[in-house]
Amino acid sequence: MHRSPTAEAEVAAELSAARPALVPRYSAELPGARAAVLTRLWRALAHEPLPWITDRRTGRDGLALLLRxxxxxxxxxxxxYATAAYVTVVQLDGTAYDDPARLMTDLGVPHGLPFAAELGHSVASLALSRAGQEGAAREWPGVDWGWEQRVVDGHPFHPNCRSRPxxxxxxxxxxxxxxxxxxxxxxxPVPVGECLLTGDWPNALRDRGGDGGRLLLPVHPWQAAHVLKRAGGEGPAAHPLMSLRTLALSGELADVHVKTALSARLTSSVRDISVYSIGMSATLSRFAESLTDGLLHITRTLGAATADSPDLAAVLRESPQVYAGQGEHVMPVGALATTELPSRPGWLADFTRLALxxxxxxxxxxVALEGHGQNLLVVLSATGEPLRLVYRDLADIRVSPARLARHGVPVPELSGRVVTDDETALRRKLFGSLVAGALAGTAGSGAALREAMERAVPDLARTEDLTALLEEPLPTKALTLMRLSPGTPGDQWTRLPNPLR
Known part of the structure; x- marks a missing residue:
């Protein structure tokens, strides 16, 4: 069996120094972590338009990929649409591989070596994440950030699900x-006059000393140490959420989530906060308030500020918890797969019907939401029934002026990437995130997703978008192709077999 021990051994050595008692559990979790990442990689190899795969042949015993x-x-x-780690080994010209990093290395494709290193880190970090779960409470949390921290495996379909280089x-x-x-x-601290500030900024994060006062921009400790190269002042204690760079604040700001700049590559891209998104945040937030109804709440952006740098910026948002009533729970959709939910037939169909x-x-x-399992949250009753949705982080939605005008909706003063009338782009944004992402990740398999959609679809309003969803292949981001195409900016896409056809 071909295996690359580099990242796994490096993490084991560091873990021996940082938390030696965790080493045996880390080692025990490695085989499962390899299978989890290999399963995600196999999905990409089977369905993405990778230029060095010339043919795909399906037989009784499996799938064969013919390389260039x-x-x-x-x-x-x-x-x-499967989320279980069902791929434990693949064969390359008769040689067995259970390690996705070694497989990618030996494939020898353009840009494959950096990606192989990321896969190795993904395996090692995933094993580390799983190793730390012994003794974790499984009862339903009483705070919003408790749900976020139940998501251990990261992105359900990205091979870099836990890569944290x-x-x-x-x-x-x-x-x-x-x-x-x-x-x-x-x-x-940044003088107010040197900031781009939209919305309101709380007094708890202001320093009134000096001329005109200064904003105290919250900074992630990793960013302070590795990018800004300065310690900064002491800020509030916070609980990290699914995205790692977004945290739930404590104390007098306990109903606030802060999105920090974190210039590290997590899964696909380097994370920062663009000056563009800060400038658009207040307008988007005001516009989003008009979209709220009985089935959907959109968290308000309270304030956003940048010191004219994507490396030093922060966005303050409402906690989704404010939209949960007495006895209700609000959780990211990505956490549903980690939670014991009502076992009655039709629960998944009810949730699918609500989301669609x-x-x-x-x-x-x-308005096309990017409704993946991190941005989209569901409010559950005390007995676990899906009641309504909450959406957060408006930075990557898409808004169509032509569609808004057709419905008589005033067009907000927006510009840049969020604005498009391209029908394909709008449908990709929603279908790729919601159906191929959030719903598929919750269902856990193509068969379960198909059954839920079949039960939900008859109750949906008949629109051209629904027709496209039912009859065309399902778009999703070609996540591996994107990592192997460093010179190609922006998203790249592939199409998956329609679960209903």
Whole structure:
């Protein structure tokens, strides 16, 4: 069996120094972590338009991929919507591989070596994340950030589901939400006159000394140490959420989430906060308030500020918890797979019906949400029934002026990437995130997703977008192709078999 021990051994060595008692559990979790990442990679190899795969042949025993150099890669029949780690080994010209990093290395494709290193880090970090779950409470949390920290495996379909290059083991333990730390944020004082500020900024994050006062921009400790190269002042204690760079504040700001700049590559891209998104935040937030109804709430952006740098910026948002009534729970959709939910037949169909009703209604109106398992949250009753949705982080939605005008909705003063009338782009944004992402990740398999959609679809409003969803292949981001195409900016896409056809 071909295996690359580099990243796994590095993490083991660091873990021996940082938390030696965790080493045996880490080692025990490695085989499962390899299978989890290999399963995600196999999905990409089976369905993405990778230029060095010339043909795909399905047989009784599985799938064979014919490579441009004449080699043959074989594995099980793929389920593009499966979340279980069902791929434990693949064969490259008769040689067995259970390690995705070694497989990518030996494939020898353009830009494959950096990606292989990321896969190795993803395996090692995933094993580390799973190792830290012994003794974790499984009862339903009473706070919003408790739900976020239940998501251990990261992105359900990205091979880099837990890749955190640039983070030491000690830093992963200190900042990773699945390790349930309390993070002491740092603050950097910036004169108000030198900031781009939209919305309101709380007094708790202001320094009134000096001329005109200064904003205290919350900074993630990793960013302060590795990018800004300065310690900064002591900031509020906070609980990291699914995205790691967004945290739930404590104390007098306990109903506030802060999105910090974190210039590290997590899964696909380097994370920062663009000056553009700060400038658009207040307008988007005001516009989003008009979209709220009985089935959907959109968290308000309270304030956003940048010191004219994507490396020093922060966005303050309402906690989704404010939209949960007495006895109700609000959780990211990505956490549903970690939670014991009502076992009655039809629960998944009810949730699917709710999500599609909201998503398609807004799309028809002219707003395409990026409703993946992190941005989209669901409010559950005390007994676990899906009641309504909450959406957060408006930075990557798409707004169609033409569709809004057709419905008589005033067009907000927006510009840049969020504005498009391109029908394909609008549908990709919603279908790729909501159906191929959030709903598929919750269903866990193509068969379960198909059954839920079949039960939900008859109750949906008949629109052209629904017709496209039912009859065309399902778009999703080609996440591996994007990582292997460093010279191609922006998203790249592939199409998955329609679960209803």
């Amino acid at each position: 150099d004449g080699r043959r890669l074989e594995g099980p029949l793929p389920d593009p 640039g983070f030491s083991v000690a830093e992963q333990l200190a900042y990773g939400p699945e390790h349930r730390p309390v993070v002491g944020l740092r603050t950097v 009703t909201v998503g398609l209604r807004l799309l028809d109106l002219g």
